[in-house]
């Protein structure tokens with residue numbers, strides 16, 4: 001079982017879009033997948049058509065009480081092999097509630113460990129911040145997947161992102177690695193997109209996936225229908241890109 005967190009403290013770069021769609025394609029390829037939503041916005045949760053009002057427990061309960069992940073995990077009605085640990089707004093209170101708790105950075109790690117080897121891959125969708133929720137995700141993960149949006153400020157947050165990663169690697173999680181960097185919202189027609197791509201490849205070198213995710217309106221629409229792109233429009237450019245990304249991701253796993 002490999003745990004990967006989708007991490008970038010910058011908002012709106014495509015963490016959730018990548019989390020939902022890469023997970024969906026991996027599940028369709030026969031891998032048993034758990035997507036953990038550790039973002040109070042709950043976009044992975046709603047983007048997979050889960051009704052937050054009907055939840056008995058969420059990742060909030062997992063973090064602040066003795067509720068286990070297996071008690072909150074929902075099997076997706078949409079895709080075989082796909083399971084979700086949903087979140088709600090309630091989770092935004094967890095950081096404060098845990099302020100005096102011993103080993104508060106390790107709560108998620110310990111809860112994931114109690115799943116044993118139930119899943120092939122566990123993906124964690126991080127919030128756009130560097131608080132305790134993100135620290136729990138980074139501490140619990142074997143690797144980080146970093147989405148970068150192809151826009152002017154793309155590289156601005158990267159040094160902070162690397163600092164956080166290095167800090168975690170030095171202290172809470174010595175074995176964490178960079179799984180890869182994914183360029184998102186790429187527009188081949190613009191000089192800017194190509195410049196960002198060049199800079200990101202220069203900086204992260206081989207860590208950057210060859211597959212880039214284009215800006216594609218269908219990808220933006222699908223969460224409002226509670227569907228991953230493969231079920232919303234499996235012929236669009238966005239779906240094509242995620243099919244390729246999934247293949248490349250799996251090829252990299254085989255090489256490791």
Ligand SMILES: Nc1ncnc2c1ncn2[C@@H]1O[C@H](COP(=O)(O)OP(=O)(O)OP(=O)(O)O)[C@@H](O)[C@H]1O
Nearest residue numbers: 011012013014015016017128185214215216219220
């Ligand atoms: N490749 C794309 N093409 C078009 N729209 C996209 C693409 N990727 C993401 N979006 C849209 O951009 C917005 C931000 O994406 P997303 O929610 O995945 O980012 P995020 O990093 O998870 O944001 P947050 O930091 O708020 O959690 C969403 O409305 C999403 O639908």
Ligand SMILES: [Mg+2]
Nearest residue numbers: 015016039043
């Ligand atoms: Mg998100």
